[in-house]
Amino acid sequence: MLLGELSEAFGVAGCEDEVRRVIIEAIKDHVDEYRVDSIGNLIALKKGTGESELKVMVAAHMDEVGLMITHIEKDGNLRFRPVGGIDDRILLSKVVLIGKDRLPGVIGVKPTHLLKEEESRQVVKVDQMAIDIGASSQEEAEKAVKIGDYAIFATTFCQLAEDGLRTVKGKAFDDRAGCAVLIEVLKERYPFDLYPVFTVQEEVGLRGARVAAYAIEPDVAFALEGTICDDMPKKKDVSPSTRLGAGPAITIMDRSFIADRDLVKLLVDTAEELGIPYQFKQPGVGGTDAGAIHLAKEGVPSATVAVPCRYIHSPACMLSLEDLENTVRLMKAALGRLVTRRFVD
Amino acid sequence: MKDMKELIKKLVEAYGPSGREEQIREMIKGEIEGLADEVRVDTLGNLIALKCGSGGGLKVMLAAHMDEIGVIVTHVDEKGFLRFAPIGGVRPLALLGGRVVFANGTVGTFGLEKREPENENKVPDLDKLYLDVGAKDKASVPVGVGDVACFQRPFADQGDRLLAKGFDDRIGCAVLIQVMRDLESSPHDVYFVFSVQEEVGLRGAITSTYGIQPDLGISVDVTGTGDTPEARTMAVSLGEGPAVKVKDGGMLAHPAVKDLLIETAEELGIPYQLEVLERGTTDAMAMQVSREGVPAGCLSIPCRYVHTPSEMVDHNDVLNAVKLLVALLSKPIELS
Numbered sequence: 299m300l301l302g303e304l305s306e307a308f309g310v311a312g313c314e315d316e317v318r319r320v321i322i323e324a325i326k327d328h329v330d331e332y333r334v335d336s337i338g339n340l341i342a343l344k345k346g347t348g349e350s351e352l353k354v355m356v357a358a359h360m361d362e363v364g365l366m367i368t369h370i371e372k373d374g375n376l377r378f379r380p381v382g383g384i385d386d387r388i389l390l391s392k393v394v395l396i397g398k399d400r401l402p403g404v405i406g407v408k409p410t411h412l413l414k415e416e417e418s419r420q421v422v423k424v425d426q427m428a429i430d431i432g433a434s435s436q437e438e439a440e441k442a443v444k445i446g447d448y449a450i451f452a453t454t455f456c457q458l459a460e461d462g463l464r465t466v467k468g469k470a471f472d473d474r475a476g477c478a479v480l481i482e483v484l485k486e487r488y489p490f491d492l493y494p495v496f497t498v499q500e501e502v503g504l505r506g507a508r509v510a511a512y513a514i515e516p517d518v519a520f521a522l523e524g525t526i527c528d529d530m531p532k533k534k535d536v537s538p539s540t541r542l543g544a545g546p547a548i549t550i551m552d553r554s555f556i557a558d559r560d561l562v563k564l565l566v567d568t569a570e571e572l573g574i575p576y577q578f579k580q581p582g583v584g585g586t587d588a589g590a591i592h593l594a595k596e597g598v599p600s601a602t603v604a605v606p607c608r609y610i611h612s613p614a615c616m617l618s619l620e621d622l623e624n625t626v627r628l629m630k631a632a633l634g635r636l637v638t639r640r641f642v643d
Numbered sequence: 644m645k646d647m648k649e650l651i652k653k654l655v656e657a658y659g660p661s662g663r664e665e666q667i668r669e670m671i672k673g674e675i676e677g678l679a680d681e682v683r684v685d686t687l688g689n690l691i692a693l694k695c696g697s698g699g700g701l702k703v704m705l706a707a708h709m710d711e712i713g714v715i716v717t718h719v720d721e722k723g724f725l726r727f728a729p730i731g732g733v734r735p736l737a738l739l740g741g742r743v744v745f746a747n748g749t750v751g752t753f754g755l756e757k758r759e760p761e762n763e764n765k766v767p768d769l770d771k772l773y774l775d776v777g778a779k780d781k782a783s784v785p786v787g788v789g790d791v792a793c794f795q796r797p798f799a800d801q802g803d804r805l806l807a808k809g810f811d812d813r814i815g816c817a818v819l820i821q822v823m824r825d826l827e828s829s830p831h832d833v834y835f836v837f838s839v840q841e842e843v844g845l846r847g848a849i850t851s852t853y854g855i856q857p858d859l860g861i862s863v864d865v866t867g868t869g870d871t872p873e874a875r876t877m878a879v880s881l882g883e884g885p886a887v888k889v890k891d892g893g894m895l896a897h898p899a900v901k902d903l904l905i906e907t908a909e910e911l912g913i914p915y916q917l918e919v920l921e922r923g924t925t926d927a928m929a930m931q932v933s934r935e936g937v938p939a940g941c942l943s944i945p946c947r948y949v950h951t952p953s954e955m956v957d958h959n960d961v962l963n964a965v966k967l968l969v970a971l972l973s974k975p976i977e978l979s
Contacts, residue, residue, distance in 0.1 A: 535718075535720035535721055535722075536717075536718055536720070536726050536770075537717045537718035537726060537788075550715070550788070550789035551662060551715055551728075551730070551789070555846075556661065556662035556840060556843065556846075578788045578789050580717045580718065580728075580788075581715045581716070581717050581728050581788065581789055582715060582717060582728025582729070583728070592687070592846075593846060593849050593850060595850070595853055595854075596685060596686060596850050596851075596853055596854040597685060597686035597687040597850035597854075598686065599686055
């Protein structure tokens, strides 16, 4: 499955080469042009039928959160820092793969037997952790690892459920899920010129999308995402952010932008008319490439559609293939109807 | 001096949280009809009115934001209570006991979950509050996830002192409209920008400034004061004149723009104050770094209790801000 290949590819922010190679392979026969810009975005063009003058940009980011080696200790242990938002609590004892050669290492942890009661209640901070690659000295470690090398979580992709939600598990669904959706979406031809853009460095500040939107100057833009899903049982009746299996999640407002109301209406109307399940993402949380795109030059009407993913920014995320396929259906249908821009009276 | 109270009342009582500026935009469009040579609404929703100059002047951009803070519904529970997220700088203490109104007229008030004794005297987090629109159950709630509300509070006229929600920044909008009315001739092409989404990150100013490419940018917005009991120290008081910004939390005003405002006030003999604001910023911050950079400054209306349903300004400061800007725009400008 292409999603599996994308999920397992190495692509921490600033080091997206491997993901880009996988995507180029997947899209090259389906687009009219593609290029890699100076920051590393993969920008493709799928020419339209000529029916519409619009230029439409659809973005999904290739990068994932991960780690960067910052220091090699005398004993051969590797100090590191997160790249992008990672909760310290999920790191201890995880297996990671360092650099393009995927050198395995383990984030060391003190055995439970030796923990003082007080320690067991504390969160170990990332600056107190180290990756153990089994080296016995700094010299030995330096032969295999350099400062600045990236590391990813060593997570294999697999399908957990064949029926029902058809749940899969893997790393980096934020945003390889969006990449997978975009790869399907660009296989069709639309009334307008479609610019599929696989961006870099979203996790460290929407940096790739900013320059891509500046270059493309789109009339309309969409960001495709793998988004927060917190649908585990809770004591309080509050928002789950999104629910697995409830369909593509449409953003109304997050920390990075307020979605264009006409585009939200287009998405909702399309979903309702075609009977595609959809949900609104909990407003006010998260941010996507749309945050940078909508402020490009004189402004770009933008919207975000996302596949709900449990446990994002951790070694193992989960999503429903039903949601993913419904996101593809919704995007294809909505883009097919996107000829003029104003829908709200 | 002319009275601006009628215009101010109309503007402050209008609905217009960030992202939902369509009602206030229509109202302002009506107020400025016939006053500009060109009026347009850009992609993000900024209302841009151009008053062409007699020639030889600069391209000047004046900006005041139409949007106000508010809340957005994040969840409707089984019993019909709503959870919400803030739009802009909404503080829990400013919500309790207040009312908000949605675009469809639905009114809600805020409730607070029970608190453990050790937290009773602490300011609650926003997620401990809920919004009650008086619904009996989930099915009868007339609004949904993503709907947006702003404060509901009538304008009060106490002579010089005015109270209302939304002076931030409808008072700036009122100043711009009045300047458009009073400005008889100017050598400058003046772009009056009623911007959107200032409260969530100066977003309207970012795109509108890019489009206009002004030679000079001035925002008109509110600022805090230090004239209340045990206030944070700040040398700005209500009624002592509009405040010329020196710096705030996001920008250093361009010295030439600051000096231009000061010189104009002194020539006219109207009171002014110098403003150093520790936290917060205005559209001028976005203007300043647009494209290759724009000399930018800000003329502030001193305002107490900013971001509460009862903000307070002095009418004379507003009138003097108008006089200052009209005079500034009526003469040739040389930025040293």
